[in-house]
Amino acid sequence: MTMDSEVTNKLGPDILSYSVEKVMVRNIPQVTPYWQMRHIKELMRIRRLDGVPVTDDEGHLLGIISISDLIICIENKDLEAPVSKYMTTPVKCLILSKTLIEALREMNRFKYGRLPVVDEEFKVIGVVYWWSLFAFLQEALDTSMVVKKTIPSEGVISYTYQVLGRDFVHAGNASLQMRKSLQQLSIDPKDLRRTGIIAYEAEMNIIIHADKGFLQVKINSEKIEVTAEDKGPGISDVSLAMQEGFTTAPDYIREMGFGAGMGLPNIKRNSDIFQIDSRVGVGTKVYSVVNLIRRLK
């Protein structure tokens, strides 16, 4: 695989325009001003929260009680006191319609570790914590697999996706991205489906059985070629691996619904041309061709 083409990161600027809803933590217990501070202490300890919004009985935002308020209270040996005595008020908050980038700015500008999110009636519906933002961004960066779009020769488009072994969290992402790219071309749904199945099974084989690899799809006006190549243990007996039901997947993989030993036969069934090369201790390469029902313009 040549590396001369431009690498585009799928983490586009659009993720920052997501609603804060995507990053907020829901199911925050409703704390009212007459709670005792000792209950706050317990709540923060058990739920590992470093701050919770304080509301009236209807859920309208009144203030916030944070770990620093709690520290002051503990220093005063005043744990019987009501929350109203120690809470910070008024409090900065975010309206549901705000975007991720606005949340980031607010938190950074005021150095807040958390911001309650409210609806139009000022009722609390969640909290954005620095760590929930962090988790979201990390996830977004992770899933932004390196995707390369190249035009290797006249009339050919190629997409390449990186696939990591054991990365079950993102399993299937590369194939889904690929499907999305192909959907923009006017490919017959039957061909799209076959290609999708091939790509997905091949991607899963890399994730389940190998260390790392890539999935590549090349399209011209007549056919789609799918290549999945990995560095990994390889397959010692390919004809055995090709048999329906043959699998070496461990139980924990089967619990996730994989490992029926149907992947390779499934790839073959959906391909017009199918090739598999594998070298023990080196890796495996699966190559499939789908001839298009309808020529592409």
Added chain:
Amino acid sequence: MKLNYIVNLIKGRICVCQHLESIEIDKAWAADLMSDVLASPTEEALLITSLATPQIVRTAEMVGMVGIIIVSGKKTDDTILNLAEELDIPIVSTDLSLFETCGILYDHGLRSN
């Protein structure tokens, strides 16, 4: 038949993509193995499964499923729901078992092909 009609039949609830409650559905497919999901004979079917994992959502999307019923009251966490929302695939949760769910829907005319 409409999705919300199906939801009523199996005493379920739509956990995500409520706005798709009136899509028309006449095909369904039940599977607990990814390979079996991929082997579904049709597009635009409803997937009935007892697996509540993000992979099942991606697998369903790969073969053009229009919705997913998760049976036996299996817990659906945020990762699944967020993903389904992103992909516009409604997730229905029901306490009925796989067998009961399939039985009821077959009885009301859903078929695999």
